Amino acid sequence: MRKMNLVIVGGGPAGLAAAKAAYDCGERDILILEREAELGGILNQCIHNGFGLHTFKEELTGPEYAQRYIDQVVERGIEYRVNATVIDVSKDKVVTYVSAVDGLTQIQAKAIILACGCRERPRGGINIAGMRGAGVFSAGTAQKLVNIDGYMPGKECVILGSGDIGLIMARRMTFEGAKVKAVVELMPYSSGLNRNIVQCLNDFDIPLYFSHTVVDIKGKDRVTGVVVAPVDEKLAPIMDKAELIECDTLLLSVGLLPENELAKQGGVELSNVTGGAVVDENMMTNIDGVFECGNVLHVHDLVDFVSAESENAGKCAVAYINGLESCAEKIAINCTNGVRYCVPTQLNRDDNYQPLNFKMRVANVFKKVELAVFADGVKVFGKKRPVVAPGEMESINLTAEQVETLKKAQHIEITLIK
Amino acid sequence: MREMICINCPMGCRLTVDDSNLQDIKVTGNICPRGVIYAKNEITSPKRMVTGSVKVAGGNIAMVSVKTREAIPKHLIFDSLELLKDVVLQAPVHIGDVVIADVCGCGVDIIATKEITKA
Ligand SMILES: Cc1cc2nc3c(=O)[nH]c(=O)nc-3n(C[C@H](O)[C@H](O)[C@H](O)COP(=O)(O)OP(=O)(O)OC[C@H]3O[C@@H](n4cnc5c(N)ncnc54)[C@H](O)[C@@H]3O)c2cc1C
Ligand code: SF4
Numbered sequence: 059m060r061k062m063n064l065v066i067v068g069g070g071p072a073g074l075a076a077a078k079a080a081y082d083c084g085e086r087d088i089l090i091l092e093r094e095a096e097l098g099g100i101l102n103q104c105i106h107n108g109f110g111l112h113t114f115k116e117e118l119t120g121p122e123y124a125q126r127y128i129d130q131v132v133e134r135g136i137e138y139r140v141n142a143t144v145i146d147v148s149k150d151k152v153v154t155y156v157s158a159v160d161g162l163t164q165i166q167a168k169a170i171i172l173a174c175g176c177r178e179r180p181r182g183g184i185n186i187a188g189m190r191g192a193g194v195f196s197a198g199t200a201q202k203l204v205n206i207d208g209y210m211p212g213k214e215c216v217i218l219g220s221g222d223i224g225l226i227m228a229r230r231m232t233f234e235g236a237k238v239k240a241v242v243e244l245m246p247y248s249s250g251l252n253r254n255i256v257q258c259l260n261d262f263d264i265p266l267y268f269s270h271t272v273v274d275i276k277g278k279d280r281v282t283g284v285v286v287a288p289v290d291e292k293l294a295p296i297m298d299k300a301e302l303i304e305c306d307t308l309l310l311s312v313g314l315l316p317e318n319e320l321a322k323q324g325g326v327e328l329s330n331v332t333g334g335a336v337v338d339e340n341m342m343t344n345i346d347g348v349f350e351c352g353n354v355l356h357v358h359d360l361v362d363f364v365s366a367e368s369e370n371a372g373k374c375a376v377a378y379i380n381g382l383e384s385c386a387e388k389i390a391i392n393c394t395n396g397v398r399y400c401v402p403t404q405l406n407r408d409d410n411y412q413p414l415n416f417k418m419r420v421a422n423v424f425k426k427v428e429l430a431v432f433a434d435g436v437k438v439f440g441k442k443r444p445v446v447a448p449g450e451m452e453s454i455n456l457t458a459e460q461v462e463t464l465k466k467a468q469h470i471e472i473t474l475i476k
Numbered sequence: 477m478r479e480m481i482c483i484n485c486p487m488g489c490r491l492t493v494d495d496s497n498l499q500d501i502k503v504t505g506n507i508c509p510r511g512v513i514y515a516k517n518e519i520t521s522p523k524r525m526v527t528g529s530v531k532v533a534g535g536n537i538a539m540v541s542v543k544t545r546e547a548i549p550k551h552l553i554f555d556s557l558e559l560l561k562d563v564v565l566q567a568p569v570h571i572g573d574v575v576i577a578d579v580c581g582c583g584v585d586i587i588a589t590k591e592i593t594k595a
Contacts, residue, residue, distance in 0.1 A: 102590075105528070105529055105542075105590075106527045107543055108485070111485045117484075118589075120541075122571060122589045125571060125590070125591060206539055207538060207539065208529065208531060208538050233553075251488050253482070253483040253484075253485075255481075256483050257483045257524060261524065261550070450488075
């Protein structure tokens with residue numbers, strides 16, 4: 059069996075940034091395995107602009123951002139395989155993949171970085187009654203059809219879900235000559251970026267119905283319309299207010315699920331809030347030497363954050379390979395009072411006191427709040443925010459001293475002071 | 477007074493704009509100076525980036541993604557998209573290759589945003 063120091067599963071922005079950072083820390087024995095025919099991940103189909111402002115100080119489209127990282131990986135001569143699907147990661151870090159070139163191959167790795175991204179929640183994952191006519195697509199599938207294959211899924215469409223993919227596709231379909239009749243959102247707020255509501259919906263007078271859902275899909279061979287109804291506070295549809303919207307296409311943008319099948323097979327403990335792994339500040343999971351970063355860990359709206367997080371994972375993987383002991387005792391980070399989750403999920407009880415970045419999401423829209431971190435009941439960090447929303451990831455930077463205080467505490471809490 | 481959201485970057489700052497005097501528009505709520513420029517443009521001559529994809533012949537994939545090099549006047553969005561429909565590029569294509577020069581006479585080029593190799 060081939061032995062390698064570092065195997066990275068996934069050649070999207072997370073895998074590429076992790077590989078580059080690992081190389082720059084001196085590691086040379088790296089292999090990236092990518093299932094698709096090209097590197098770059100989901101960015102290849104995100105042809106809109108809005109990427110890289112933090113990392114490159116200019117605004118790039120998805121393919122351009124991906125190319126910057128692909129170039130850096132190629133320049134360094136880092137080994138990669140495309141059309142190579144990883145089918146198993148074992149607890150003792152044996153990676154099994156299949157590819158047309160190598161056939162079925164097993165590699166014994168010292169460290170593994172899982173950077174497999176996420177996939178869309180399919181129609182089966184939500185319950186809509188109705189016929190099973192053609193014309194129902196996930197928004198990401200539609201995005202790939204339009205942007206990469208040059209094929210239009212329909213002429214008149216309704217989009218369920220106002221996350222970024224749904225919003226971006228509303229504009230994209232409009233650009234390609236389709237009529238987007240409505241975007242329907244179950245919640246009273248959008249999980250997408252504000253800028254996308256402005257430039258993808260408002261610019262083209264596309265109506266956005268909050269607190270509404272699709273209750274029925276009409277049409278036997280092809281979709282002929284969808285029935286849309288408002289929902290009450292318990293998110294139950296109010297059927298006597300339901301209305302038919304005629305259309306030939308329904309796009310579902312109902313959320314992303316981290317692809318953690320491999321992690322599960324490898325015994326990685328998952329968070330039931332994010333669907334991603336439970337990780338410490340080194341992005342290491344409960345399995346020594348198995349790391350996770352990018353959308354497989356938690357869904358990001360900014361690829362820049364993916365790159366930064368993944369560079370950290372790459373660096374820490376190299377430290378692990380070079381024999382830095384992993385720490386046995388972990389301190390959980392508790393999220394309360396409207397903070398839904400935080401990455402990292404826990405800290406190591408060690409004396410590595412370096413500045414750290416925490417990423418978190420809140421559970422609802424809150425105005426005039428303070429995002430605060432407590433160690434044993436004492437406030438260590440506070441940041442006032444005029445407004446926080448589930449759609450926008452919050453980021454805080456802690457100093458070395460603050461990290462020291464946290465690592466010496468018995469109880470860590472991140473909370474919103476309202 | 478107007479409320480608007482700066483769309484220049486994903487931060488999406490919520491701007492409050494005092495446009496009572498068009499010669500002296502006052503902006504608050506922006507994190508960086510680009511927010512002020514955005515608000516002023518939005519009131520006087522709104523602009524948008526346009527991205528899309530065009531056909532490519534003889535390449536490893538069928539479509540190449542493109543963008544306007546900078547934002548173009550909002551009212552030219554659909555005219556420029558119409559022009560893109562007829563374009564067929566020949567592989568190879570490189571990032572930055574001009575797809576349509578000076579689109580709709582607005583002084584901005586449409587350029588390729590993806591590397592396409594020969595099939
Ligand atoms: C529609 C949409 C719009 C977005 N808009 C913006 C935006 O405007 N600005 C912004 O900054 N960010 C945006 N993002 C977010 C950004 O694109 C993602 O956060 C980023 O791409 C995540 O990177 P990743 O590497 O974790 O995942 P991915 O890009 O999904 O890459 C994961 C890779 O792993 C591969 N893989 C998975 N499983 C296996 C396996 N078993 N074996 C081998 N390979 C495997 C996949 O093929 C894929 O290439 C958007 C995302 C989407 C979906
Ligand atoms: S003001 Fe600056 S930081 Fe805020 S959204 Fe606009 S460009 Fe981004």
